[in-house]
Amino acid sequence: MQAAQQMSETECDFAVLEQAAEWFAVLSADDVSDQERVQWQLWLAENPQHVQAWQRVELISRHFQRIPCEQRHGATQALQKKGQTRRQTLKLMTVLCSTGVLAWTTSSQLSWRQWYASYRTRVGEIKDFQLADGSHLWLNTDTAMDVSNEPDRLHLALYKGEAMLSRGKDAHYPLTLDTTFGALLAKEAQFSVFDRGGFGELAVFNGSVQVAPVASASVTVKAGQQVRFSTDEVSTARVSEQRRQAWIKGMILADDMRLSDFVDELSRYRSGYLACDPDVANLRLVGAYPLKDTERVLTALEQSLPIRINRPLPWWTSISARSA
Structure with missing residues (x-):
């Protein structure tokens, strides 16, 4: 993996978060190798920002545990249908479904x-x-x-x-x-x-x-x-x-809305991580989008805008520019 670009003091760079998510997927696999663990440790030691990004991914993973295991299993099956490898899907069941008790411990964060x-x-x-x-x-x-x-x-x-x-x-x-x-x-x-x-x-x-x-x-x-x-x-x-x-009717209304603002709003209705690359943040949206099926909304965006939806993990979705 390439070294991270410069980040602000308060936020993880989009590209570095993507790297951290990829490493999380690798290390969660049953067949992770010793060499991969060493490579991850080297990546982690390259830059304090890598540590910050890794901690962010771990936190998001813990929040995802709130979802019932059967729903997480459904998300994993959806990934399989989209062509994910056996390694990518089997490891997720180990990480997510074997820790169902954690689904309730995160609720202690609420007052x-x-x-x-x-x-x-x-x-x-x-x-x-x-x-x-x-x-x-x-x-x-x-x-x-x-x-x-x-x-x-x-x-x-x-x-x-x-x-x-x-x-x-x-x-x-x-x-x-x-x-x-x-x-x-x-x-x-x-x-x-x-x-x-x-x-x-x-x-x-x-x-x-x-x-x-x-x-x-x-x-x-x-x-x-x-x-x-x-x-x-x-x-x-x-x-x-x-x-x-609009939300009381189950809709998001976009009137010349920036993609990054739309993604922030849509993320409220999904568990897990959802963000877009700064390179596509200023794309504009117009229309009414149903909140009942956020995956369908993302698919519609991918078909109408020059973007690509990336799903390395069931609880990690990112939006980047579509390759030429």
Whole structure:
């Protein structure tokens, strides 16, 4: 394997991650040779960035253990149909299915509130609920939320993920939705809120919502507006994006969307690693793409764009430029 190109201090280079994934596939095989182990150790010692990439691949592998073993077996069979070698597929069953107990240990990374939340969705799952007060709640992929009816208000708490709430004119009392970064207050409104890890994102489609950060003054966001908010500030409002509503219908809307941004969005609905080479990151997409079958979406992209989909492992998918 070739030496890695220069990487930033905070991110593994795409090419180096590809090398690490290839080495993971080699070392996971039953018939891995001593010479291959030595070559891997030499590659690992070449550059600290190789160690960083290897650790990233190992982490992604552990996250993939959340998938039930029968689903992992299905992924492996799919690879066999695509012409993968016997060596590539047999080793995967050893790595993935022999460690089923690990599927549950990774869940300890969630806080107890996320784990025991009354409303939850798994990766790739979208659900909708009718609440006791008549409100309609949708949960996007990998989301955890609690809902409680108090005497004078509807109280919700978003622990992770994305939710949309719709309340009509018959709502008799206001709602409070707590997030990591502050509270949202509303009565008659339709809005979505997304915990992006480092900040929250609010889009209002009908009515208005008051954003009250933990350590800052509250701001009212009106219909047609979208903001980001942290514990101490709320961004300037901009026009809300139509695509922020599309997921409740099981779609991703792309309107001149960069391929890298599309891949980031699609990856939320899949387990494992999905990324694209910077060389193709700026390709543009237009259209509506169903979330129910992400593999089908990737196949459609490969047929319509000058790209190649690479699947060295069931849980590792990368997108690169198609060879001339």
